[in-house]
Amino acid sequence: MSSGFHQIDYKSPIGLIEIIGTEEAVCSIMFSEKAEPENFIGSDTPKVLELCFHELDEYFKGTRYEFTFPYTFEGTDFQNTVWTTLKGIPYAGTSSYKDIAVSIGNEKAIRAVGSANGKNKLSIVIPCHRIIGSNGKLTGYAGGLWRKEWLLQHEKNFKK
Structure with missing residues (x-):
């Protein structure tokens, strides 16, 4: 970890999640293939x-x-627009790449929306797992389709 960045690991029901950030904000929440946590909360862990x-x-x-x-995310203006739009998908809800493209006023940008979605470094918080195909089928997920399916089912189970 470079100077100024801290990391802790969270052991979720669907694998280890690495949380990376600074004193001010979290900048990455990504699934890891590590079997066990290596970075724990300590006296020097930022409150965020x-x-x-x-x-x-x-x-x-x-x-x-x-x-x-x-939290903070850094990307192109287009990526930031897509990620901000993803935050609007409600808990246990879903949307499609096409829906997102239309909502940002560029309905031909379906592939670009997919690409931006794949570059999201804030898993779960920027809910790219809530994006499904226009046909209702699950589409790619950096954390693995099985995790995407689990997250969607988890949210359906706990929706108020």
């Missing part, structure tokens, strides 16, 4: 990472539907 850890834990327990910890 601890908050992210606890909010993810509540999400997986089915008691949290929105995230409040500070």
